[in-house]
Amino acid sequence: MPNIQEIANYAKENADKLGIKKFDIYGSTIDETSVQVDQGEPKQVKASNRSGVTVRVWNEQNTIGITSTTDVDPKGLELALKTAYDASFFGVKENVPDFSPEATVPIAQTPKDKAPQAPVAELIDKLLVAEKELLSAHPAIQGVPYNGLAQRDIDRFYLNSDGAVRTESHSIASVYLYSKTEEEDKKPRSGNSFRISHSVDELDINGCIKEAADKTISHLNYEKVKSGKYLVVFSPDAFLSLLGAFSNLFNAQSILDKQSLSTPDDLGKEIASPLLSVYDDALHPANVGAETFDGEGTPTRKVALIENGVLTGFLHSAGTAKRMNAQPTGNASIGAKVSVSPNFYHVFAATNSEQEFSLATAENVILIDDLQALHAGVKALQGSFSLPFDGWLINKGEKTSIESATVAGDFLQVLKSIVYLEKEVELTPGGVCPRVWVEGLSITGE
Known part of the structure; x- marks a missing residue:
């Protein structure tokens, strides 16, 4: 994928050529390698490089057209802009999405270095060792049927015709182990564990092995x-x-669509025990995959959802914030339509x-x-x-x-x-x- 500045230049040149005054583009590239093993042998090795951009164009009547593409060279962007422009004349006329008012607000972000990718052979070796140790933890553990060790590099960007340009990169590595038992005259029992970190070197694989083994063994006598x-x-x-299954409680889009347990008037109501506080905090230090902006270019932030049992906030896109007279919160994703979702929950005791x-x-x-x-x-x-x-x-x-x-x-x-x-x-x-x-x-x- 060309760098962000090249894409911005291509987009502006092609928009000018097509007479398009208002547009934005969100895109990402994910470079991923993952491995699975089975009974001491590699089972699956996958490597992928997935790129995609979503282009939105507004016409003179301020209706919007949207298209997606994986082609971000000058010709690909020209076609995407033209297709989105043509589609804009069939766009919705009510509650038309707009640029986030915060898309050009500076973000005080510390640049993250992507972690060096480990060779595939190293991933396989580490996972084979993990499988072997888990199998040897107890005679009843006969298999680790679901397992995986993955690493991915993620690049994201957002730009618009008002001059917003945002970009960031980060790396994530994760390991998953699920072990199963077989004992005569007993039901199969299982246990699983998951770990995530910035790089394969930093992954607590030993902790993952121990947790999966301890859980599995603890289920033997049932x-x-x-x-x-x-x-x-x-x-x-x-x-x-x-909490995730009932996230419509905090989702402003769900509330506006009347598909929520909440209404706009519920802010300030006590909905939980006063012991409970819940935040959505994309920038929490423990969030390995922290993102500093959402699909509309809005900076992410800490959003208080429940404080001392009281409903104090909703998650917003630019559009829902405008309709509810609030501020966007950095929780939007753009696609065929704008959706809203949580980033990273922080649940804690509000009081002793x-x-x-x-x-x-x-x-x-x-x-x-x-x-x-x-x-x-x-x-x-x-x-x-x-x-x-x-x-x-x-x-x-x-x-x-x-x-x-x-x-x-x-x-x-x-x-x-x-x-x-x-x-x-x-x-x-x-x-x-x-x-x-x-x-x-x-x-x-x-």
């Missing part, structure tokens, strides 16, 4: 659980999975709880490690969920794996029923979060 109401502890990953809880002393508590079937078991517009999970029954620090069970409830009621957030937060793919204790949740055993 029992049925009695159905009933329990004090439930969500792991950081499980709580963020649930009157009562502290600990898995070492708690009795008859359910610890949910991983929620499953979120695509089927969540009714996002009703606020309800019924989900199978992996987890344990905890009695004074002693863990007994639960054979199979589902957890059900109303998400807004879950938020109000939080009785404790632990102090220590963990990094997950969706953000940072502590364990969250919720009282009175329905558990259905077999």
